[in-house]
Amino acid sequence: xxxxxxxxxxxxxxxxxxxxxxxxxxxxxxxxxxxxxxxxxxxxxxxxxxxxxxxxxxxxxxxxxxxxxxxxxxxxxxxxxxxxxxxxxxxxxxxxxxxxxxxxxxxxxxxxx
Numbered sequence: 001x002x003x004x005x006x007x008x009x010x011x012x013x014x015x016x017x018x019x020x021x022x023x024x025x026x027x028x029x030x031x032x033x034x035x036x037x038x039x040x041x042x043x044x045x046x047x048x049x050x051x052x053x054x055x056x057x058x059x060x061x062x063x064x065x066x067x068x069x070x071x072x073x074x075x076x077x078x079x080x081x082x083x084x085x086x087x088x089x090x091x092x093x094x095x096x097x098x099x100x101x102x103x104x105x106x107x108x109x110x111x112x113x
Contacts, residue, residue, distance in 0.1 A: 050087060050092050051087075051092060053083065054083055054087050054092070057076070057079055057084075058101070058105065060076040060079070060080065061077050061080050061105050061108075062105075062108070065112060068112070070109070070112045070113070073112060077105055077109050080102075080105060081102055084102055085098065
């Protein structure tokens with residue numbers, strides 16, 4: 001499993017997610033409602049990429065734990081914590097969910113000893 005994640009392409013438009021406005025159009029009638037629909041669609045695409053990135057970092061920690069590599073698990077845990085905290089600051093996940101996730105990962109890493 002590769003430890004390199006291409007963070008440069010996280011925010012790029014993913015065409016498979018562009019289905020609401022592209023295929024069906026918006027149901028908005030006013031200009032401000034149309035703008036909010038566009039903004040919501042862009043946010044949804046961006047959030048999907050960030051959520052995927054978050055899950056990738058968590059999976060790296062679990063994979064390192066399952067492999068029994070404590071050093072790699074520690075490094076992956078530190079990277080995952082930074083990613084989780086960034087997701088909280090962007091409003092992607094709630095702070096309590098982040099704390100719970102970090103705690104569970106930390107317990108698994110510490111149990112390897």
